[in-house]
Structure formats: C-alpha cells, structure tokens
Amino acid sequence: MDEKNYKITLADETELSNLTMNGNNFISEATIDPGIFQSNCSPVVISDGEHDETHENMELVQVTEVNGQSWFVLRDMTPKELEQAKIKSDIEYLAMMCDVDL
Structure with a gap:
C-alpha cells in the first residue's frame, strides 16, 4: 500500500485530505458520502504533497466501506x-x- 498522503479538491472546493492509496482506490479514515461527488467532479485536483494533477472531467466509480x-x-x-x-x-x-x- 502507498504510504503517501493525498488530498483531493472537488469543483466546489470540498477537500478530502489525509487519503492513502491502494491501487486506484483512495482510502479515507472518515466516512465518505458518495453524494459529494455528484455534479462536482469537473475539475478535480489530486495532490500528493509534491505534485498537483488537475483532471477536467472525472466521475465516481464507487465508494465501499x-x-x-x-x-x-x-x-x-x-x-x-x-x-x-x-x-x-x-x-x-x-x-x-x-x-x-x-
């Protein structure tokens, strides 16, 4: 598992921080409501603390507990x-x- 901490900033400036990553899954200790992604993924900024990647059009695939x-x-x-x-x-x-x- 990747031990870097990631931060995701959604279009409405909602920040999901202290995320880790396993494969293509972001992992949060906090409960994530799938509704926060609805109409809120254009753009999405993903930061690993060193680099920011801006994705113009993303969508949520799934949220699993x-x-x-x-x-x-x-x-x-x-x-x-x-x-x-x-x-x-x-x-x-x-x-x-x-x-x-x-």
Whole structure:
C-alpha cells in the first residue's frame, strides 16, 4: 500500500485530505458520502504533497466501506463519453423547447 498522503479538491472546493492509496482506490479514515461527488467532479485536483494533477472531467466509480474505512475510485471520462453527454443534453434541451416528450 502507498504510504503517501493525498488530498483531493472537488469543483466546489470540498477537500478530502489525509487519503492513502491502494491501487486506484483512495482510502479515507472518515466516512465518505458518495453524494459529494455528484455534479462536482469537473475539475478535480489530486495532490500528493509534491505534485498537483488537475483532471477536467472525472466521475465516481464507487465508494465501499472496508474495515471502517471508505475506499473510493474516481476515473477520467473519455472524450467519447463527454461527446455523448453533450449530445444527450442538446436533445433534451431541444425536446423541452419544442414541448416534446422523449
């Protein structure tokens, strides 16, 4: 297990700190509510104390409780996923403006 401490800053400036990492799982001693990630992952800044990485579009994969700790995984969205989300949003907007039920 990686013994570095990580800090994640979400889009609304919420900070999750004193995180450790195992594989691609961030581990927190505090309980993590999955709701804090909803519409709050563009951008996400991940810091290991030496380097900051800014991820423009991430999403929560899962939050799991293991031995009283919260393990969670974030991932970058692919360009194709972002394109599809934009198209879906445009279609929903047009349907709303034309008063059409989808």
